[in-house]
Amino acid sequence: MGTKDKEGFLKLFMVYALLICIGFIYLYPILHMVSVSFMSLDDLLDSSIKWIPSSFNLANYKQAAASMKFWSSLGQSILLAGIPTICNLISCSVIGYGLARFNFRGKGICMGIIILSYVLPSQVTMIPTYVLYSKLGILNSIWAFILPAMVGQGINAPIFILIFWQFFRQIPKVLNEAAKIDGAGYFESFYKVSLPSAKPAFITVALFSFVWYWNEAYLTSLYVHGFTGTGMTSLVIQLQNFTSNYNSYASTSTLSAAPSLNESIKMAGTMLSILPLLLLYFVLQKQFVESIDRAGITGE
Amino acid sequence: MEETKKMTRQEKKALKERLKHLKSGKLEKRDASRGYLFMIPWFIGVAVFLAYPLGTSFWYSLNGIRNTPQGLFYTFKQFGNYTNILVRDPDFIVELVDYVTSTILSVPIIVVFALIIAMMLNMKIKGKSFFRLIFFLPVIIVSGPILGMLTEEGAGSISAIDMNAITAAISGVLPRMLAEPISDLFNNMITTLWYSGVQILIFLSGLQKIDKSMYEAAKIDGGSGWECFWKITLPNIKPMILLNVVYTVIFISSNSQNPIIGLIQTSMFSGDQDKGYGYAAAMAWLYSVVVILIVGLFALLLMTRKGAYEKQVKRAKKAKKQEARNRKKIERRNVRNAKRIERQRAQGKITSRTTSREDY
Numbered sequence: 001m002g003t004k005d006k007e008g009f010l011k012l013f014m015v016y017a018l019l020i021c022i023g024f025i026y027l028y029p030i031l032h033m034v035s036v037s038f039m040s041l042d043d044l045l046d047s048s049i050k051w052i053p054s055s056f057n058l059a060n061y062k063q064a065a066a067s068m069k070f071w072s073s074l075g076q077s078i079l080l081a082g083i084p085t086i087c088n089l090i091s092c093s094v095i096g097y098g099l100a101r102f103n104f105r106g107k108g109i110c111m112g113i114i115i116l117s118y119v120l121p122s123q124v125t126m127i128p129t130y131v132l133y134s135k136l137g138i139l140n141s142i143w144a145f146i147l148p149a150m151v152g153q154g155i156n157a158p159i160f161i162l163i164f165w166q167f168f169r170q171i172p173k174v175l176n177e178a179a180k181i182d183g184a185g186y187f188e189s190f191y192k193v194s195l196p197s198a199k200p201a202f203i204t205v206a207l208f209s210f211v212w213y214w215n216e217a218y219l220t221s222l223y224v225h226g227f228t229g230t231g232m233t234s235l236v237i238q239l240q241n242f243t244s245n246y247n248s249y250a251s252t253s254t255l256s257a258a259p260s261l262n263e264s265i266k267m268a269g270t271m272l273s274i275l276p277l278l279l280l281y282f283v284l285q286k287q288f289v290e291s292i293d294r295a296g297i298t299g300e
Numbered sequence: 301m302e303e304t305k306k307m308t309r310q311e312k313k314a315l316k317e318r319l320k321h322l323k324s325g326k327l328e329k330r331d332a333s334r335g336y337l338f339m340i341p342w343f344i345g346v347a348v349f350l351a352y353p354l355g356t357s358f359w360y361s362l363n364g365i366r367n368t369p370q371g372l373f374y375t376f377k378q379f380g381n382y383t384n385i386l387v388r389d390p391d392f393i394v395e396l397v398d399y400v401t402s403t404i405l406s407v408p409i410i411v412v413f414a415l416i417i418a419m420m421l422n423m424k425i426k427g428k429s430f431f432r433l434i435f436f437l438p439v440i441i442v443s444g445p446i447l448g449m450l451t452e453e454g455a456g457s458i459s460a461i462d463m464n465a466i467t468a469a470i471s472g473v474l475p476r477m478l479a480e481p482i483s484d485l486f487n488n489m490i491t492t493l494w495y496s497g498v499q500i501l502i503f504l505s506g507l508q509k510i511d512k513s514m515y516e517a518a519k520i521d522g523g524s525g526w527e528c529f530w531k532i533t534l535p536n537i538k539p540m541i542l543l544n545v546v547y548t549v550i551f552i553s554s555n556s557q558n559p560i561i562g563l564i565q566t567s568m569f570s571g572d573q574d575k576g577y578g579y580a581a582a583m584a585w586l587y588s589v590v591v592i593l594i595v596g597l598f599a600l601l602l603m604t605r606k607g608a609y610e611k612q613v614k615r616a617k618k619a620k621k622q623e624a625r626n627r628k629k630i631e632r633r634n635v636r637n638a639k640r641i642e643r644q645r646a647q648g649k650i651t652s653r654t655t656s657r658e659d660y
Contacts, residue, residue, distance in 0.1 A: 012423075012425070015420050015423060015425060016425065018420065019417075019420055019421075019425075019431055022417065023431060023434045023435070025489075025490060025493070026434055026435060026437070026438065026490070026493065027434060027437075028490060028492070029450045029490055029491070029494075030437075030441075033450065033453075036453070079568045091341050091342075091345075094338050094341060095338065095339060095341060097338055097344070098335045098336075098337070098338025098339040099335075101335065101338075101341070102331065102332050102333075102334055102335025102336075102338065103335070104332045104333060104335035104336055104339075105332075107335070108343070110339065113346060113350070117346075117350055118550065119546070119550060119591070119592055119595050120559075120588055120591075120592070121553055121554060121584070121587060121588045121591050122554060122583040123561060123583075123587060123588065124353075124354065124357050124566050124584045124585060124588045125349065125350065125353035125354060125357060126353075126354035126497075126564075126568075126584065127353075127357055127360060127568060127577050127580055127581050127584070128352065128353035128357050128360065128581075129349065129353050130568075131356075131372070132352075132353070135359045147351050148345065150341070151341045151345030151348065151349065151419075152341055152342045152344065152345045153345040153346070153348075153349040153350060154379045161342075178417045179638075184343055186334045186337065190338075208497075211439070211440050213443065214443075215440075215441075215443030215444075215445045215446075216443070216556075217445050218444065218554075218556035218561060219333070220563070221332050222565065231602075236443050236444075236445050236446070237445075239445040239446065240444070240445040240448075242445075242449070263453055266449060266452075266453065267453065269449075270446055270449045270450070271624075273445075273446065274440075274441045274446060277440045277441060278440070278441070281437065285433055288436060288439075288440075289429065289432045289433060289436055289501070291501075292498070292501040292502055292505055293501070293504075293505040293508075293546065
């Protein structure tokens with residue numbers, strides 16, 4: 001395994017074969033989705049066409065984009081994922097630093113509560129929180145996501161706190177002591193000494209927080225989109241309600257050309273809703289893949 | 301020369317003695333208390349978004365709640381909601397049993413699969429980063445609606461494999477209660493495997509941290525690859541296994557594909573007299589107890605299983621302790637005997653010759 005001698009040819013061949021096979025199985029749903037999304041109705045019905053459509057039909061995408069109100073949903077999606085992510089970064093880094101640097105009383109209990117709050121399903125706290133939000137009048141607005149994120153209680157915030165905690169623990173304490181001798185206060189030594197060296201942790205938390213907020217359907221539809229659908233929306237929510245959205249679009253559409261909903265249009269809609277994240281992934285692939293390594297989660 | 305050295309040693313001793321009685325300094329205390337400053341946001345968050353909702357949610361679950369434009373109307377029901385859910389609700393128990401069996405089945409599959417992939421990626425192969433890219437890809441697209449859409453269109457399973465044959469074969473062998481989740485698992489094989497993206501990376505970075513020289517040493521001692529896996533790799537990544545299992549359970553439980561979560565939401569907004577906030581809160585409590593039990597079960601299973609090395613160390617420590625205890629026992633007996641003999645000798649009952657033998 002880790003030794004210098006070479007692996008046997010047969011073993012290596014097996015490993016490659018397995019990896020390629022499993023890789024294909026992994027990508028199969030995505031490939032299927034891409035191929036179906038380009039098919040016209042004739043291609044769908046033609047049983048001789050399995051993978052490659054006879055022509056690249058972009059009409060599906062046009063219909064799906066129009067029914068999802070793609071551009072406005074995309075903008076709202078970015079806001080809904082981006083702003084809570086920034087709040088998460090600020091609050092979780094401060095909390096993680098507090099846990100890592102100071103040996104105050106009751107620290108063990110705090111860690112216990114953080115882990116417990118991760119294990120506890122959000123459904124338990126969901127109903128009173130819903131009532132609280134409606135009392136505060138922030139239901140169906142982005143504030144329902146921002147407020148908890150600002151105080152370290154956003155989606156999966158315990159993980160982010162632990163990532164920062166783990167990271168700040170690794171930075172030598174001597175740096176902070178040196179800063180103190182040079183006359184820096186506690187906060188100054190936090191944001192001038194510790195923060196700049198925690199860049200990898202920030203990247204990891206930012207990426208994961210963004211992706212998780214983007215993909216969150218349950219809480220978004222409850223707090224932000226609203227039961228009646230009056231609040232903000234996101235691409236994932238639009239996909240969740242794709243059938244009803246599409247039907248209402250097709251019935252009101254001034255274009256008489258809107259066909260009835262078929263598989264291709266559904267797949268085109270699915271593709272549209274993951275396309276922004278896919279692009280992000282391929283642009284920032286290195287950051288994504290190395291994120292866990294660099295954040296030192298496994299440092300124990 | 302000798303004198304000064306002695307002095308310093310005495311001084312050192314005195315200093316040590318003094319340090320022992322010293323509590324942590326004022327500076328250190330003030331330093332530690334500044335931690336609270338950084339924790340203020342978290343304290344607020346826990347109070348507002350954790351402690352308060354938890355308490356209120358429990359209170360809700362004991363009440364029947366009617367939601368009217370004038371506000372919420374409570375009628376105290378004690379544990380009425382819970383008994384209603386457990387006895388009368390047609391869906392909840394079925395879904396819960398389904399959830400538990402499918403979770404307990406799929407978590408080991410996901411974690412073992414992730415471990416296998418991670419070990420393959422840890423070998424010296426070309427295109428490592430390309431494969432990592434593929435295996436991490438699902439992490440960014442696994443969200444409820446997308447998975448729902450894909451399974452709806454039958455993209456969640458491999459069409460080349462005849463699923464009906466597998467389902468028939470399974471239901472022929474196993475009882476219905478087990479057969480259904482297993483065939484479900486086969487039907488959604490790909491989407492199940494898709495859950496393992498983060499786990500693969502966690503395992504991979506754990507594997508890379510294992511000291512390579514351990515494998516070399518094992519090889520010199522004639523250890524096979526199989527033995528190396530069980531005695532070096534597995535004990536070293538054990539904390540990561542626990543981490544991954546917990547992560548997987550939580551991920552499955554909070555995924556919006558999970559029907560129980562949907563059930564809670566629909567009963568929350570149900571116009572039914574018996575349902576509503578209180579009923580949904582009771583459901584949520586039952587559900588979280590089950591989730592915590594599952595996490596606890598896996599944690600217990602993984603924590604009690606000790607590696608061979610740890611076992612040996614423990615046994616050796618135990619033997620050492622036993623030995624120490626025996627030695628102490630003998631010492632005590634010796635002291636006791638000596639005292640007795642002393643006493644007896646004082647009374648003039650025995651001669652010195654017999655004592656020496658007994659002393660021995």
